[in-house]
Amino acid sequence: MIKSNHRTRAIAALGVTTLALGLAACGDSDDGGEGGIADTYTVASDTSFVPFEFEEDGEYVGFDIDIINAIADEVGFEVDLATTNFDGIIPGLQTGTFDIAIAGITITEDRAQTVDFTNPYYKxxxxxxxxxxxxxxxxxxxxxxxxxxxxxxxxxxxxxxxxxxxxxxxxxxxxxxxxxxxxxxxxxxxxxxxxxxxxxxxxxxxxxxxxxxxxxxxxDYGIAVAQGNDELLAAMNEALAGMIEDGTYAEIFEKWFGSEPEWLDELAESAS
Incomplete structure (x- = not known):
């Protein structure tokens, strides 16, 4: 079942440069020291990618928003949503403005040299x-x-x-x-x-x-994570695999696309 989530808080619909001036390095993350899972992570998204993320009635909604909220619930952190243009997402992760990014980001060799990716969550x-x-x-x-x-x-x-x-x-x-x-x-x-x-x-x-x-x-789309957050990355992969196994992923997918994905078994194999 889709879990209810009231963790997401939108920071601002601003460009990455403006956000960089207003946020501390690594966003709002606070893990009390090195290692561990933080209480809050700044999650970047470009909310014009319908139906993955978009604004409706003053709120940010979409497939990606539901996915990251479900993962956050499972791992145990809050989401501060920061919106920016798509071309500012990877640089923002590199500079520490953002901790995580979900925006229909294709996993490529070039991008994987500068940020880490979860297992694929969409084909x-x-x-x-x-x-x-x-x-x-x-x-x-x-x-x-x-x-x-x-x-x-x-x-x-x-x-x-x-x-x-x-x-x-x-x-x-x-x-x-x-x-x-x-x-x-x-x-x-x-x-x-x-x-x-x-x-x-x-x-x-x-x-x-x-x-x-x-x-x-x-x-393959993956959720991007700033390099150096290995424990967070592992926990997100585990949560994603659990969502695919228990039906949460399929329910979210059907909500936004009208049916279960034909490649669900392939996605489950890559997540295992």
């Missing part, structure tokens, strides 16, 4: 979205030489630059700007994480955009 990929009346772009091969919208600092932006010949990556800090760029004609297509592209097109963009092509680049 994703990249999707292409185009204007509803576009008949020219049917798949990734048709993006050559095109203007492709994506998110600043994302793996999808890197994919465009590294894999699509002649394409221009139009990158934006806010997700809605990506879709508006395609709807307004500033970009020929959007390439971004599958769940967000699919959700946007099913809701806000149902009359203006459509999904084309195959799922690209299978990806």
């Amino acid at each position: 994703s990929g990249l999707r292409i979205g185009v204007a509803a009346d576009n008949t020219e772009i049917q798949g990734v091969e048709d993006l050559e030489g095109k203007r492709v919208a994506s998110r600043l600092g994302s793996t999808s932006a890197a994919y465009i630059e590294e894999n699509i010949e002649g394409a221009t990556a139009n990158t934006y800090e806010q997700l809605d700007q990506m879709y508006l760029s395609v709807e307004g004609g500033g970009s020929d297509a959007v390439l971004y994480d599958a769940p967000n592209v699919e959700y946007y097109i099913l809701t806000t963009g149902e009359d203006s955009l459509k999904v084309v092509g195959d799922l690209l680049e299978a990806q």
Whole structure:
């Protein structure tokens, strides 16, 4: 069952630079000395990644928010939620502004050199979205030489630059700007994480955009943790594994995506 949680306290919807001025190193963490699990951790998120994290009726909600709250309950710490732009999350973990980050962050070799990741908690990929009346772009091969919208600092932006010949990556800090760029004609297509592209097109963009092509680049999302917090990382992995085993994870997933994930067994294997 989903556990009730009233631990999350939003700090501010500010950029990482402003947050750095207002928060002590390692956020609000206080473990009374080296080692151990702190009473409170500053958790960074970019709350524009629907349905993983977003603002609704003045509160931050979403799949990621429920996941981190359930983990915090199990491990035994409070969450101070700090919102920032996605491209400020990894630097914020490196400088000690944040302790933990959850924001649909793809686990990559480059990122794993500077922050630690929990075991995967979501399996994703990249999707292409185009204007509803576009008949020219049917798949990734048709993006050559095109203007492709994506998110600043994302793996999808890197994919465009590294894999699509002649394409221009139009990158934006806010997700809605990506879709508006395609709807307004500033970009020929959007390439971004599958769940967000699919959700946007099913809701806000149902009359203006459509999904084309195959799922690209299978990806794992992980919860990022500032390096040096090995005990915290181990405790979070244990909590995540327990949530998958006892059904809490599946219940949270179904709440936000309408059904249990088809890859739940694979996720359980990676968590064990």
